Amino acid sequence: MALRHAVLAALLDGELSGYQLAKAFDVGVANFWHALPQQLYAELARLEREGLVAGRQVVQETRPTKRLFHVTDAGLTELERFAAAASKPSFIRDDLLVKVQAADHVDAGPLIRQVEERAAMAEAKIDLFRRILRKMRGDLGEEEFLRTGGRVGPYLTCLRGLAFEEGNRDWCLRTAAILRERSAAGPGAGTAAVTREGTTRAPRSPEVAHAER
Amino acid sequence: MALRHAVLAALLDGELSGYQLAKAFDVGVANFWHALPQQLYAELARLEREGLVAGRQVVQETRPTKRLFHVTDAGLTELERFAAAASKPSFIRDDLLVKVQAADHVDAGPLIRQVEERAAMAEAKIDLFRRILRKMRGDLGEEEFLRTGGRVGPYLTCLRGLAFEEGNRDWCLRTAAILRERSAAGPGAGTAAVTREGTTRAPRSPEVAHAER
DNA sequence: TCTGAATAGTCATATTCTTGACTATGAAAG
DNA sequence: CTTTCATAGTCAAGAATATGACTATTCAGA
Numbered sequence: 001m002a003l004r005h006a007v008l009a010a011l012l013d014g015e016l017s018g019y020q021l022a023k024a025f026d027v028g029v030a031n032f033w034h035a036l037p038q039q040l041y042a043e044l045a046r047l048e049r050e051g052l053v054a055g056r057q058v059v060q061e062t063r064p065t066k067r068l069f070h071v072t073d074a075g076l077t078e079l080e081r082f083a084a085a086a087s088k089p090s091f092i093r094d095d096l097l098v099k100v101q102a103a104d105h106v107d108a109g110p111l112i113r114q115v116e117e118r119a120a121m122a123e124a125k126i127d128l129f130r131r132i133l134r135k136m137r138g139d140l141g142e143e144e145f146l147r148t149g150g151r152v153g154p155y156l157t158c159l160r161g162l163a164f165e166e167g168n169r170d171w172c173l174r175t176a177a178i179l180r181e182r183s184a185a186g187p188g189a190g191t192a193a194v195t196r197e198g199t200t201r202a203p204r205s206p207e208v209a210h211a212e213r
Numbered sequence: 214m215a216l217r218h219a220v221l222a223a224l225l226d227g228e229l230s231g232y233q234l235a236k237a238f239d240v241g242v243a244n245f246w247h248a249l250p251q252q253l254y255a256e257l258a259r260l261e262r263e264g265l266v267a268g269r270q271v272v273q274e275t276r277p278t279k280r281l282f283h284v285t286d287a288g289l290t291e292l293e294r295f296a297a298a299a300s301k302p303s304f305i306r307d308d309l310l311v312k313v314q315a316a317d318h319v320d321a322g323p324l325i326r327q328v329e330e331r332a333a334m335a336e337a338k339i340d341l342f343r344r345i346l347r348k349m350r351g352d353l354g355e356e357e358f359l360r361t362g363g364r365v366g367p368y369l370t371c372l373r374g375l376a377f378e379e380g381n382r383d384w385c386l387r388t389a390a391i392l393r394e395r396s397a398a399g400p401g402a403g404t405a406a407v408t409r410e411g412t413t414r415a416p417r418s419p420e421v422a423h424a425e426r
Numbered sequence: 427t428c429t430g431a432a433t434a435g436t437c438a439t440a441t442t443c444t445t446g447a448c449t450a451t452g453a454a455a456g
Numbered sequence: 457c458t459t460t461c462a463t464a465g466t467c468a469a470g471a472a473t474a475t476g477a478c479t480a481t482t483c484a485g486a
Contacts, residue, residue, distance in 0.1 A: 002306075002308050002311060005308075005311050005312075005315075006311045006314075008315070009311050009312075009314040009315040010314070012314075012315055012317070012318050030304060030305070031305065031310065031314075032305065032307065032310035032311050032313070032314045033304075033305070033306055033307075033310070033311060034304035034305070034306060076318060079315050079318065079319060080318075080319045080320060082311075082312070083312045083315060083319040083320065083323060083324055084319075084320060084323040084324075086327070087307075087308040087309045087312065087327050087331070088308055089331075089334065090305075090306065090307035090308065090309065090310075091243060091246075091247035092243070092244065092245065092246070092247070092303075092373075092374065092377065093215075093246055093247060093303065094245065094246075094300075094303035095215050095218075095300040095301055095303065096300045096303070097244065097245035097246070097303075097370050097373060098215060098218050098219045098222050098245050098246060098295075099218075099222075099295070099296045099300065100245070100366055100369050100370050100373075101219075101222040101223070101225075101244075101245045101366045101367060101369075101370045102218075102221070102222040102225055102292050102296060102366055103365065103366035103369065104225070104363070104364045104365060104366045105225050105289060105292065105293075105366075106292060106293045106296040106297075107293060107296065107297060110296060110297040111296055111297075114299070114300050118300070118302075121302065146391045147391075147394060147395070147398075150317070151317045152316065152317060152391065152395065153313055153314045153315055153316035153317045153318075154314060156313050156314075156316065156384075156388050156391070157310050157313055157314045159384065159387075160305075160310060160313075160380075160384045161305065163380045163383070163384055164305065164377070164380060167373075167376045167377060167380050170376070171369075171372065171373045171376055174372075175369050178359045178360075178365065178369070181360060182360070182365070185360075
């Protein structure tokens with residue numbers, strides 16, 4: 001039940017429509033959470049039923065009518081409660097890491113391409129985050145903004161996003177370089193064959209094994 | 214469907230029981246994926262039905278009987294296919310970031326405590342990862358190991374985990390320092406009250422609003 | 427000797443997230 | 457003048473994850 005709180009937190013900086021929320025929680029700017037439009041519309045409906053957010057309809061001349069949501073006092077209270085409760089640790093869950101884990105046993109070519117692609121994506125996010133941060137702090141220097149500025153929450157989460165993507169990029173570049181070097185230097189073949197004989201797949205070592213079926 | 218591949222990747226380094234897998238996918242060492250024991254036992258059963266892993270029973274004198282699993286050739290082929298397919302981007306999803314996003318609107322005290330607690334957890338993981346890396350590379354220096362060693366996959370994912378936790382720790386310490394400073398310097402109160410008047414909660418700005426209900 | 431932790435594994439339920447649709451409208455691009 | 461993009465939102469179904477409880481045995485410590 002953290003999506004609801006993520007939505008509440010996102011709505012703190014001003015009213016947003018479901019559609020705007022969906023964009024914020026999608027690509028790029030999703031610094032602190034990620035969710036698809038369907039989830040967000042559903043969550044907004046639930047939150048409204050429970051009185052934690054309230055929406056008002058805004059009829060537009062040029063665009064379809066939308067509903068802008070804002071956090072109610074009850075919502076703020078709930079957020080307060082959530083913020084004071086224990087956080088569950090966060091885990092990494094990344095396709096690409098699974099593939100790198102298996103790097104010694106699979107074809108290096110496609111893997112290297114994907115790692116480099118990821119590095120490029122990280123670079124793009126880094127640019128984006130830097131722009132967002134500049135915009136948030138305005139004329140002030142970072143240190144000054146963090147001491148004296150208003151609403152540092154979004155700035156801090158964006159800083160985390162930036163550092164994360166920098167770490168991502170650096171690791172991807174290094175990993176790509178290493179995999180390239182190894183697949184070039186690999187004795188004979190540069191593919192999975194190298195390790196299929198090289199390392200032990202250990203197809204049944206004796207061990208303590210008494211019975212076996 | 215990435216858990217199955219995470220399991221396959223984890224089994225590449227040698228046979229493991231469901232229980233051992235569960236430990237690897239739980240706290241700490243879960244560098245590239247995280248899952249609970251129930252998921253893993255279920256996934257192992259599925260993988261075995263589909264012939265991607267095979268298990269052998271090992272009766273132990275002192276401990277309950279266990280089953281050790283290893284990846285079959287079909288499993289290796291499937292992993293190969295997975296590694297060559299496109300990766301879906303990974304997203305951050307973190308309770309603590311949601312709370313920090315709302316930092317300007319909630320009580321700073323509990324939040325600071327949690328951020329510092331997280332910093333300590335990160336520090337512990339850093340130590341753990343450093344130990345694991347040292348063990349993996351043995352006598353070799355890191356660069357040398359990455360060039361010439363066997364099975365660099367796990368080493369690389371562990372490096373990512375290390376960098377991630379270092380980023381975590383640094384960000385947590387900085388965030389805690391900033392929140393502390395601000396809650397100390399806050400005019401009058403150091404709590405949510407600061408922003409409840411300070412920044413705009415914008416309870417209905419006029420905007421384009423034609424109709425409203 | 428009792429207690430708790432570690433080993434080894436399972437069941438059922440509930441929540442959450444993802445996939446793949448589908449309805450509309452207006453504006454810009456070709 | 458048609459296609460595509462951006463806005464705005466919704467439904468249904470399925471896969472993946474999480475929660476909580478449960479059965480056993482052995483070893484170490486109070």
